[in-house]
Amino acid sequence: MGRLQEYISKDLLSRSGLTIPKGIIVSNDSFNLDSVTFPLVVKAQIPIGGRGKSGGIKIANSRSEATDIINSMIGSSINGVPVDTVLLEEKVDIKQELYVSVFIDRDKSNALLMISEYGGIDIEELDSEKILKINISPLTGIKDYMLRSVIGRMSLDSDVIDSVKNVIRTIYDIFIQYDAELVEINPLVITNNSNVVALDAKIIIDDNSLFRQTELEGLESGLNSFETNTSKLGVNGVFVDGDIAIITSGAGLQMATNDTVTSLGGLLGPTIDMGGTVLKDEETLNKAIFGIISELSILNPKVILFNTFFQFARCDVMARAIKNSLSNSNNIPIVARLQGRGDDEAAQILSDSPSVFVTKSFEEACTLAVNTAKGGN
Amino acid sequence: MAILVNKNTNVLIQGITGSVGKVYAERMIEHGTRIVAGVTPGKGGQNILGIPVYNSVDEAVSSHSIDCSLVVVPAPYVKEALMESVDSGIKLVTVYTEGVPVHDSSYAIQYSKLTDTRIIGPNSAGVVTPGECNVSDINDTFLKKGNIGIASRSGTMTYEAMEGLFEYGLGVSTVSCLGGDPIVGTRHIDVLKLFEEDDDTAAVILLGELGGADEIAAASYIKSMSKPVFAYVSGWSTPPGKKMGHAGAIASGESESALAKSKVLEKEGAFTAKTVKELTKMIGQKL
Numbered sequence: 001m002g003r004l005q006e007y008i009s010k011d012l013l014s015r016s017g018l019t020i021p022k023g024i025i026v027s028n029d030s031f032n033l034d035s036v037t038f039p040l041v042v043k044a045q046i047p048i049g050g051r052g053k054s055g056g057i058k059i060a061n062s063r064s065e066a067t068d069i070i071n072s073m074i075g076s077s078i079n080g081v082p083v084d085t086v087l088l089e090e091k092v093d094i095k096q097e098l099y100v101s102v103f104i105d106r107d108k109s110n111a112l113l114m115i116s117e118y119g120g121i122d123i124e125e126l127d128s129e130k131i132l133k134i135n136i137s138p139l140t141g142i143k144d145y146m147l148r149s150v151i152g153r154m155s156l157d158s159d160v161i162d163s164v165k166n167v168i169r170t171i172y173d174i175f176i177q178y179d180a181e182l183v184e185i186n187p188l189v190i191t192n193n194s195n196v197v198a199l200d201a202k203i204i205i206d207d208n209s210l211f212r213q214t215e216l217e218g219l220e221s222g223l224n225s226f227e228t229n230t231s232k233l234g235v236n237g238v239f240v241d242g243d244i245a246i247i248t249s250g251a252g253l254q255m256a257t258n259d260t261v262t263s264l265g266g267l268l269g270p271t272i273d274m275g276g277t278v279l280k281d282e283e284t285l286n287k288a289i290f291g292i293i294s295e296l297s298i299l300n301p302k303v304i305l306f307n308t309f310f311q312f313a314r315c316d317v318m319a320r321a322i323k324n325s326l327s328n329s330n331n332i333p334i335v336a337r338l339q340g341r342g343d344d345e346a347a348q349i350l351s352d353s354p355s356v357f358v359t360k361s362f363e364e365a366c367t368l369a370v371n372t373a374k375g376g377n
Numbered sequence: 378m379a380i381l382v383n384k385n386t387n388v389l390i391q392g393i394t395g396s397v398g399k400v401y402a403e404r405m406i407e408h409g410t411r412i413v414a415g416v417t418p419g420k421g422g423q424n425i426l427g428i429p430v431y432n433s434v435d436e437a438v439s440s441h442s443i444d445c446s447l448v449v450v451p452a453p454y455v456k457e458a459l460m461e462s463v464d465s466g467i468k469l470v471t472v473y474t475e476g477v478p479v480h481d482s483s484y485a486i487q488y489s490k491l492t493d494t495r496i497i498g499p500n501s502a503g504v505v506t507p508g509e510c511n512v513s514d515i516n517d518t519f520l521k522k523g524n525i526g527i528a529s530r531s532g533t534m535t536y537e538a539m540e541g542l543f544e545y546g547l548g549v550s551t552v553s554c555l556g557g558d559p560i561v562g563t564r565h566i567d568v569l570k571l572f573e574e575d576d577d578t579a580a581v582i583l584l585g586e587l588g589g590a591d592e593i594a595a596a597s598y599i600k601s602m603s604k605p606v607f608a609y610v611s612g613w614s615t616p617p618g619k620k621m622g623h624a625g626a627i628a629s630g631e632s633e634s635a636l637a638k639s640k641v642l643e644k645e646g647a648f649t650a651k652t653v654k655e656l657t658k659m660i661g662q663k664l
Contacts (some may be wrong), residue, residue: 043627088659092585104479104483104559104607106559106560106588106589106590107487107590107591109482109483109562110487111483111558135458136507137487137489138480139484139487139491175396176480179478179479206478206480207624208452208476208477208479209478209479209480211452212453212478213451238619238620238621240616248532248533250532250534251533251621251626252529252530252531252534252535252559252586252611252623253531253533253536253537254621255534255587255611255614255615255621255623255626256533256537256652256653257533258611258612258615258621259611259612259614260615260652260654261614262613262614263614263651263652268614268616271621273621276475280396285467287554308415309533309540311515311516311517311536312400314515338539340519341516362540362653362654363654376650
């Protein structure tokens with residue numbers, strides 16, 4: 001889940017009745033250009049912003065130009081993200097570009113609708129007085145007076161007003177129906193014939209809604225293999241390219257550990273928050289730690305730092321799980337800060353494992369991990 | 378008198394027959410929190426460790442006086458569980474469950490604003506006033522009574538802060554973990570206001586993190602407070618665009634970064650630190 005690709009986002013808009021440019025998807029070298037018209041827009045399908053500036057959007061005026069662009073785009077990588085799919089779209093004539101989005105307003109705990117007559121550029125670059133905003137309570141949903149309020153402050157031609165209102169209503173419906181954190185159309189184009197067309201679309205789905213958004217399952221991307229594999233272990237891994245792999249017993253502790261390691265001059269590597277689920281029994285924990293160590297041994301960081309402070313789970317159980325997975329650790333040095341219930345036993349259990357250093361101190365563990373990564377002790 | 382919960386607080390657990398619910402009930406009984414009832418639909422009439430279980434919150438409320446509900450039901454059921462306790466007039470509801478869809482949190486929190494129910498969380502480690510009432514996942518045996526209030530996004534970071542305080546012989550009045558989700562029912566500023574009025578609290582620790590504008594709202598209140606506030610906004614080392622741990626911990630824009638928020642807090646009069654250790658050391662030296 002997370003951020004959907006442009007063509008999937010547009011498909012959702014289209015299925016809800018909005019107009020999108022005519023287009024086809026190409027994801028290998030056996031494509032057929034018989035159904036397309038020129039000029040044609042070729043758009044790399046990657047879930048990152050700023051792709052136009054990085055060569056991810058190109059115009060082809062002929063069949064041979066299109067073929068060249070497609071062949072060079074597929075298999076390339078843009079800002080580090082591999083391109084395996086491109087979207088070929090008809091070029092739409094543009095009379096006016098609008099911006100419109102609905103997203104979760106975390107400070108007001110409801111939805112925020114934003115609309116602007118100055119679409120087509122990154123919304124962060126727009127002056128805030130050029131953006132109209134209206135909060136929508138989930139208790140009321142979107143109402144006519146809200147639409148009148150924003151549309152009334154814009155200078156739109158009268159023949160497109162109903163279409164624009166319909167776009168706003170529709171993206172709000174999609175926002176609710178698909179548990180989206182964000183539905184954004186930028187630009188929403190008004191053509192010379194007064195058609196209203198979604199030229200680009202960005203939809204981000206709330207990962208926590210997976211249990212009821214089964215239709216969208218597996219559509220996501222943007223996760224690398226470390227993140228996908230650790231998520232299968234029931235833990236939350238984030239890939240960062242660096243020296244010190246960090247495994248913590250909680251999300252807040254993870255950020256605190258990252259900050260401390262960084263302040264000591266260490267370079268953050270892949271991180272894992274174990275959360276509470278894998279701590280429920282010894283067998284689950286054993287499996288998770290074994291899997292985590294295996295995944296990390298592939299990435300081969302200079303040191304692995306465990307930082308756990310257990311209120312109810314037991315450190316000795318954790319220590320046994322670490323010990324059981326050492327055969328898989330590729331001899332990467334491990335620093336384990338194990339504090340809380342059973343911490344004395346934990347130190348005892350790992351005392352004859354030369355690649356593991358155990359301490360109860362948060363700071364000592366971070367210092368030692370940083371020194372180990374730097375090549376000292 | 379402490380804030381939010383005290384020795385007279387009667388507690389209900391929604392989801393008491395589940396594994397998490399049972400563990401909480403056990404701890405509360407062992408350490409003297411007044412757990413009076415539990416709710417699990419379809420399990421009404423049972424007893425868990427001698428605590429009566431009801432099918433609905435309404436039934437529980439008609440047989441007991443209840444001041445606080447702890448919600449530990451699975452994520453898909455949290456929205457209705459919250460609406461149910463709001464409808465039954467419970468004044469404080471704390472949600473331990475993580476993974477609640479953000480639209481559900483938004484709906485339930487807006488719904489609670491129609492009444493005077495306060496929601497803490499979701500994804501909250503809970504609230505505890507040591508020796509009086511513990512509706513949190515913090516072990517009672519690791520707590521020390523004192524006069525420092527804690528308002529935190531995170532449970533595990535709170536453990537570290539308390540551990541640091543104890544080294545200086547300091548303890549806590551009430552600990553309030555607000556939850557790591559992007560949308561939560563109670564924000565730092567709400568708890569700061571309660572601590573400012575609380576006779577048992579002499580100073581406040583604010584533990585924040587990158588993402589959102591909660592700490593900015595808190596900063597605007599801090600300058601009018603008579604009590605010192607010590608703040609640590611975590612996540613300044615998180616690489617841009619990465620979501621680490623908490624669902625809410627991603628900055629959308631420079632103003633939501635940990636460093637930017639820390640600067641605003643400092644400008645408005647809070648003492649700020651860059652690590653937990655630095656924070657507790659600073660408190661130890663000043664108090």
